[in-house]
Amino acid sequence: MIPVYDRRKLYLDDKAAIDAAVARVLASGRYDWGDEVPAFEGELAAWLGAGHFVATGSGTAALKAAFRALRIGPGAEVITVANTDMANSTAIHSVGARVVWVDIDPLTRCMDPAACAAAITPRTAAILPVDMYGQPCDIRAFSKLADRHGLALIEDACLALGAEIEGQRLGRFADITCFSFSSGKHLGAMGNAGGCATQDAEVARRLRLVSGDGQDRARHRMQPRPLALHHEEESQNDRMDEIQAAVLRAKLPSLDRTLAQRRAQAARYSQALAGLVQVPAEQPGLRHAWRNYVIETPEREALARHLTAAGVQCNALYSPPMHLQPVYAGLGVTRGQLPKTEASADRLLGLPIGPHLQMADIDGVTAAMCRWKRTD
Incomplete structure (x- = not known):
């Protein structure tokens, strides 16, 4: 059998590094709010050439966090494509917005910029193009559309880690670029993981809040740690865990x-x-x-x-x-x-x-x- 995926072989190829990474976290006793997640965020941001990277528990969580960080909510419309995972529609609906599907360019299978332009209404709040199968969409055309109409631009690059536009890796062209690290992706965790790249420090701060129970991560690293809880925003626990971050750090050099x-x-x-x-x-x-x-x-x-x-x-x-x-x-x-x-x-x-x-x-x-x- 020639398989589409063989996760066991990929684990065995990097077994020593992965086992050492997992053992390091287990021995530390810090399974959340530890050092691995921020270290992975910094390393991946540098690899992407992005200003900031915020890790989440999955690609779906990354999409949800992007909408919340950009304050897209009930009554808004988000333009995207239908030839993709359910996660896009789920994320849009999770914030009370309405999904608007438009047609694709048959050559790239990505969103057709002309179809997107025709679908913009006064209720449109964001454009969500998808880089299908690893093929970058025409993100520059969507950026011009977003700027012209005052819209947010969120790029779903969950299938396109490492794709490039004019020699620059995806992760710096949209307001937020979302990635997935599920086990079958380019950089695969031992389960689910994801994250968001952005050039905007304030957007990165909000991404951390909306994916981390509305808490400032720095409070968990203070010594002594504050006794009082401090939730700045109603949120969910959509953070990446320390073991997945350690595994991804071990695999990143490959x-x-x-x-x-x-x-x-x-x-x-x-x-x-x-x-x-x-x-x-x-x-x-x-x-x-x-x-x-x-x-x-x-x-x-x-x-x-x-x-x-x-x-x-x-x-x-x-x-x-x-x-x-x-x-x-x-x-x-x-x-x-x-x-x-x-x-x-x-x-x-x-x-x-x-x-x-x-x-x-x-x-x-x-x-x-x-x-x-x-x-x-």
């Missing part, structure tokens, strides 16, 4: 190497599969992070059956898109209203990619696909 592996594997796929299926492509000035390698074909179901029989795992992430999921039927967005999103979702298929694989595995996948085409 991130550049794993990104290089993903990029090399994607190039191998694209060279071998050109003309066989529709392959994804990097756009000029943008550098893909390749969290997923997603092809499109009108024969998706037949190809998926063939690959499974050949021992190749595959998936169809975010298909059907959110507006066609039963949970959102009451919002009244029906098939035909987002035609480009729907066409892509009906055709897409994700192939195995990542540092758990060798180049021979990539060649095995492409060989299986070539056999399918010959017998088609």
Whole structure:
């Protein structure tokens, strides 16, 4: 079997460093409000080239914190896409705002700036583009739209850690950029974790408050620690825990190497599969992070059956898109209203990619696909 993910192998590859990191936290006795989370925040901010990074308990928690930190609430509308995880819609609804889905650019599968512009109303408070599968969206176009209309810009880069625009890593182009460190991501925790990058010190302060029970983190580090509680804002406990932060610190030095592996594997796929299926492509000035390698074909179901029989795992992430999921039927967005999103979702298929694989595995996948085409 050539798997889409192999978390056990990734753990074994970094076992000594991960085990040492976990042991360090356990021995310290400080499982929250310790040293690991702020250390990870500083190290990742430096890697991103961002002014500030605030760690959270998941990518969903990062999105929720972003809306709360920017004071987006009831009555507001947030423009986003439907070909993504439920977390976007969940986060929008969690603050009492309304989700407004718009169509995508079929080439990048990211939000179409023209469709976004057409959806702006007096109730619009924020734009939430998603960097699909590791492909950066046209964040500069959305930044211009946000500035023109006085809107917040929150970038969902949960699939795009390490992606670049003109040589600069994502994390500095939006008001807040949200990341996920769940176990299958570029930098994977041993469970759930996430966080937000921002250039604004005040926004970073509010992100820490709204994800940390409304408390100033510095109070937990005072010696002696104050006896009185001091909650500045009603909030939730959406903080990253110390063990996850320590694990991520242990794995961070390998991130550049794993990104290089993903990029090399994607190039191998694209060279071998050109003309066989529709392959994804990097756009000029943008550098893909390749969290997923997603092809499109009108024969998706037949190809998926063939690959499974050949021992190749595959998936169809975010298909059907959110507006066609039963949970959102009451919002009244029906098939035909987002035609480009729907066409892509009906055709897409994700192939195995990542540092758990060798180049021979990539060649095995492409060989299986070539056999399918010959017998088609």
